[in-house]
Amino acid sequence: MTTKMELSQQERLARIQLNAFTYLRADWFYKLIEVFGSAENILKQTPMALAESKIISLDSAKNLLKEAKTLNPDEEIAKTEKVNGKILLLEDEDYPESLKTLKEPPLVLYIRGNFNPQAIKVAVVGTRKITPYGKRCADKISADLSCAGIVVVSGLARGIDSTAQKAAVALNKPTYSVVGTGIGRCYPAENRKLATEILDNGGAIISELPFDKPPLPFHFPRRNRIIAGLSMFTAVIEGEEKSGALITAKLALEQGKDVFAVPGPIDSLQSGGTNMLIRDGATPLFSGQDIIDAIPMEFQKNIVVEDSKSKEEKSINIANLSDIEKQTLELIASSELSLDDIVNKLNINVSEASTLLFNLEVKGILASKDGLYSKNKFFSY
Amino acid sequence: MISKIHCTAIKGIDGFLVSVETDVSAGLPTFSIVGLPDTEVKESKDRVASAIRNSGFSFPLKKITVNLSPAKIKKSGSHYDLAIAIGILSATNQLSENAKEKISTSVFVAELGLDGHIKPASGILPMLMAIKEGKGKQINSVFLSYDNLNEAIISKTQPFCPISLKDLVYFLEGNLTADKLLNTTAAISNEEEKLEVHGLDFSEVKGQSLAKRALEIAAAGSHNILLSGPPGTGKSMLAKRFNTILPPLTHDEALEITRVYSVCNLLGKTKFMDERPFRDPHHTISDIALVGGGSNPRPGEVTLAHNGVLFLDEFAEFSRASLEVLRQPMESFNVTISRAKESVNFPSKFTLIAAMNPCPCGHNGQAERMCRCTPAQINRYKGKISGPLLDRIDLAINLNPVKYGDWKKLSEGESSTNIKERVVKARDIQVERFKNSKTTANAFMTNKEMKQFCKLPDDAGSVLENAMRKLGLSARSLDKILKTARTIADLEGEPDIKSSHIIEVFQYRTMDRKGVAE
Numbered sequence: 061m062t063t064k065m066e067l068s069q070q071e072r073l074a075r076i077q078l079n080a081f082t083y084l085r086a087d088w089f090y091k092l093i094e095v096f097g098s099a100e101n102i103l104k105q106t107p108m109a110l111a112e113s114k115i116i117s118l119d120s121a122k123n124l125l126k127e128a129k130t131l132n133p134d135e136e137i138a139k140t141e142k143v144n145g146k147i148l149l150l151e152d153e154d155y156p157e158s159l160k161t162l163k164e165p166p167l168v169l170y171i172r173g174n175f176n177p178q179a180i181k182v183a184v185v186g187t188r189k190i191t192p193y194g195k196r197c198a199d200k201i202s203a204d205l206s207c208a209g210i211v212v213v214s215g216l217a218r219g220i221d222s223t224a225q226k227a228a229v230a231l232n233k234p235t236y237s238v239v240g241t242g243i244g245r246c247y248p249a250e251n252r253k254l255a256t257e258i259l260d261n262g263g264a265i266i267s268e269l270p271f272d273k274p275p276l277p278f279h280f281p282r283r284n285r286i287i288a289g290l291s292m293f294t295a296v297i298e299g300e301e302k303s304g305a306l307i308t309a310k311l312a313l314e315q316g317k318d319v320f321a322v323p324g325p326i327d328s329l330q331s332g333g334t335n336m337l338i339r340d341g342a343t344p345l346f347s348g349q350d351i352i353d354a355i356p357m358e359f360q361k362n363i364v365v366e367d368s369k370s371k372e373e374k375s376i377n378i379a380n381l382s383d384i385e386k387q388t389l390e391l392i393a394s395s396e397l398s399l400d401d402i403v404n405k406l407n408i409n410v411s412e413a414s415t416l417l418f419n420l421e422v423k424g425i426l427a428s429k430d431g432l433y434s435k436n437k438f439f440s441y
Numbered sequence: 442m443i444s445k446i447h448c449t450a451i452k453g454i455d456g457f458l459v460s461v462e463t464d465v466s467a468g469l470p471t472f473s474i475v476g477l478p479d480t481e482v483k484e485s486k487d488r489v490a491s492a493i494r495n496s497g498f499s500f501p502l503k504k505i506t507v508n509l510s511p512a513k514i515k516k517s518g519s520h521y522d523l524a525i526a527i528g529i530l531s532a533t534n535q536l537s538e539n540a541k542e543k544i545s546t547s548v549f550v551a552e553l554g555l556d557g558h559i560k561p562a563s564g565i566l567p568m569l570m571a572i573k574e575g576k577g578k579q580i581n582s583v584f585l586s587y588d589n590l591n592e593a594i595i596s597k598t599q600p601f602c603p604i605s606l607k608d609l610v611y612f613l614e615g616n617l618t619a620d621k622l623l624n625t626t627a628a629i630s631n632e633e634e635k636l637e638v639h640g641l642d643f644s645e646v647k648g649q650s651l652a653k654r655a656l657e658i659a660a661a662g663s664h665n666i667l668l669s670g671p672p673g674t675g676k677s678m679l680a681k682r683f684n685t686i687l688p689p690l691t692h693d694e695a696l697e698i699t700r701v702y703s704v705c706n707l708l709g710k711t712k713f714m715d716e717r718p719f720r721d722p723h724h725t726i727s728d729i730a731l732v733g734g735g736s737n738p739r740p741g742e743v744t745l746a747h748n749g750v751l752f753l754d755e756f757a758e759f760s761r762a763s764l765e766v767l768r769q770p771m772e773s774f775n776v777t778i779s780r781a782k783e784s785v786n787f788p789s790k791f792t793l794i795a796a797m798n799p800c801p802c803g804h805n806g807q808a809e810r811m812c813r814c815t816p817a818q819i820n821r822y823k824g825k826i827s828g829p830l831l832d833r834i835d836l837a838i839n840l841n842p843v844k845y846g847d848w849k850k851l852s853e854g855e856s857s858t859n860i861k862e863r864v865v866k867a868r869d870i871q872v873e874r875f876k877n878s879k880t881t882a883n884a885f886m887t888n889k890e891m892k893q894f895c896k897l898p899d900d901a902g903s904v905l906e907n908a909m910r911k912l913g914l915s916a917r918s919l920d921k922i923l924k925t926a927r928t929i930a931d932l933e934g935e936p937d938i939k940s941s942h943i944i945e946v947f948q949y950r951t952m953d954r955k956g957v958a959e
Contacts, residue, residue, distance in 0.1 A: 429806065
């Protein structure tokens with residue numbers, strides 16, 4: 061439906077302007093172009109004239125023109141350039157090939173930071189309500205992939221998304237965030253620091269939405285198609301049976317891409333979705349190597365062979381632990397335990413248990429949240 | 442004719458002497474009370490008139506003016522009745538010269554019934570204490586209702602307790618011997634009630650050893666504590682048993698509380714507050730009710746919890762205004778309420794126990810039940826407890842539900858008596874430590890005292906550095922950590938703080954620890 065052609069500057073501005081209407085779907089848009097010749101012409105029409113084309117309803121036409129007119133395209137470009145970003149149109153040479161084949165490709169992409177279309181990209185997504193297990197896994201898989209030179213793509217959301225991207229940033233590796241706001245904003249606000257770190261480490265923040273667009277609920281399922289679209293594979297770490305992560309997985313399958321899922325405990329709500337994916341044929345994901353192995357031969361040359369274990373992980377030497385520490389670890393390995401559980405199971409007092417858990421925590425072996433202790437890092441015996 | 446009778450009034454929780462001046466002169470029959478009386482005092486007119494008539498005296502049909510002096514301080518309460526009645530009788534010469542002389546060195550504090558019966562008043566204890574403290578040197582006898590006898594005995598005053606106005610006049614005229622009105626049989630005995638109040642014991646709480654330990658530390662050092670956990674984990678159960686492990690009150694402390702309760706008319710059958718108060722206001726309480734206030738300032742819950750415990754259940758459900766007003770009393774241990782004409786001071790040295798759920802639905806962080814709250818809701822819920830308020834809380838712990846299987850296996854917990862023994866020992870160490878200062882417990886240490894008594898152990902440097910880095914503890918919380926570590930050391934009878942004490946405190950600092958899933 062797209063024809064190769066150089067767009068005039070005026071036409072570019074008009075298309076950026078029309079993109080302000082967030083419900084504008086690519087297929088409508090190109091049908092409108094066919095009828096009216098150019099985006100510039102579309103903007104000159106009355107809503108009635110647009111509706112007469114029978115492509116969009118009168119209401120949509122009204123909203124399309126109304127929203128387009130509230131956006132100043134020159135300003136959009138200026139703001140984007142100010143943050144060292146760029147605006148790509150679907151017709152542009154460096155617009156990512158993998159998105160062009162989507163059923164609904166984004167008409168406009170705002171990209172901030174350093175985006176490399178050639179890099180091998182894998183989506184690492186999951187629930188916002190992360191469990192310690194999910195945290196360990198996201199951390200490990202993302203670190204494995206990043207070390208192999210694969211770029212982790214995620215959504216900068218709370219939970220799995222930010223854990224995966226933090227892991228990449230911690231290794232100074234690039235990672236791409238496809239966000240549900242304009243690139244001039246950050247949602248959730250607590251990830252502002254992470255967003256800066258992503259940009260500092262050669263990563264990118266990508267959005268199809270106008271520069272200052274606030275986070276609206278319907279933006280998020282739509283941006284998931286871009287996450288899946290940019291990536292070669294999609295890895296779901298944790299997700300409830302009905303969750304955004306599963307939408308991403310479904311979109312990836314629709315796009316004909318392999319989905320990986322981390323198996324989890326069958327009684328964990330957050331693993332309900334991933335376990336279901338595995339039953340439905342997704343590849344169980346045990347480590348980053350599973351994904352690396354699945355990368356087609358022609359791309360294998362891009363894979364860096366590096367020891368994927370982070371420094372911290374290497375420093376954990378289980379053998380050096382005392383007997384009681386090993387015992388504690390065995391208890392905690394299978395589930396989250398509170399200090400009370402340790403007190404009861406090991407038959408020690410609160411004071412002793414405090415010291416025991418503190419030592420394990422500062423060694424980086426355990427992590428605590430809300431009074432519950434769990435394994436901090438992914439390691440096996 | 443004119444007469445002058447002594448009575449007392451309350452400002453804040455302090456009593457002071459008031460003189461009731463009565464003038465009965467010719468003119469149209471009117472009865473007015475001046476000297477800033479409030480409605481209760483004004484209604485006194487009708488009670489006094491009826492009481493006088495019904496006691497067999499005549500009520501003068503003349504112009505009666507009663508002045509409550511000093512006239513610029515607001516008066517409230519019904520306890521002026523007796524003094525006004527005696528004033529009228531005296532001013533109308535219905536009393537002999539002999540009786541009038543007795544009156545001039547007496548104070549009358551009681552309400553009157555229409556039949557002339559003498560009824561109890563509130564705030565008797567601080568009023569009598571004011572007389573004792575020498576604010577009324579000329580006073581040598583006190584008349585009050587029999588029901589206020591206990592408070593009089595607490596203040597070491599021997600009052601006369603006539604049953605009715607008639608009795609009182611008989612006595613003043615010398616027709617009734619003193620021993621009829623002197624009653625010393627009212628012994629103050631709370632022993633039976635004590636058993637009733639308690640019946641609660643820590644041994645009834647199975648498991649939750651961390652929470653119990655934290656409460657023990659809180660009791661020993663008078664530290665404020667925040668318990669957070671899903672419903673049904675025993676937060677309220679633990680808090681309600683906190684009183685059973687607190688060290689006993691000293692006599693002065695008990696007197697301070699009894700004064701407050703006397704003013705608020707809350708003494709009831711308790712007579713003497715030799716138990717630490719435990720106040721648990723509902724979360725819909727207004728800020729005024731919490732810290733005190735009103736046009737005629739009255740003590741709030743923080744003052745009623747003085748020398749005791751203020752338990753705020755559903756801490757995050759309290760209005761933001763109520764929570765923020767807590768900051769000042771928690772910092773300075775008293776509340777100053779200022780009005781245009783006056784300002785009063787109420788004591789408020791309490792231990793705060795706050796309990797809250799981890800999120801609005803209560804199940805966040807639990808494996809068994811799904812939390813329905815959005816992250817934004819949880820943030821808003823937790824955000825209600827502001828940083829400055831959290832800064833005043835030394836210990837914060839998370840409680841986790843005890844699984845039924847584990848619960849069955851658990852043996853009965855330690856009894857309150859055992860825990861109390863350790864707490865008292867630790868408190869004794871503190872009393873000895875702070876004998877030359879105003880500080881009473883570790884939680885109230887000043888910076889100077891901290892420097893002196895909270896020396897870091899030699900090997901603490903690396904422990905603290907590790908903790909700061911790995912657990913994300915802030916430097917700001919260091920003071921609180923040291924104070925609490927001092928209490929743990931006291932509990933163990935150690936003269937110096939050890940690293941292990943500091944490490945234990947980290948368990949009680951969940952509020953400034955980095956969580957796993959941020």
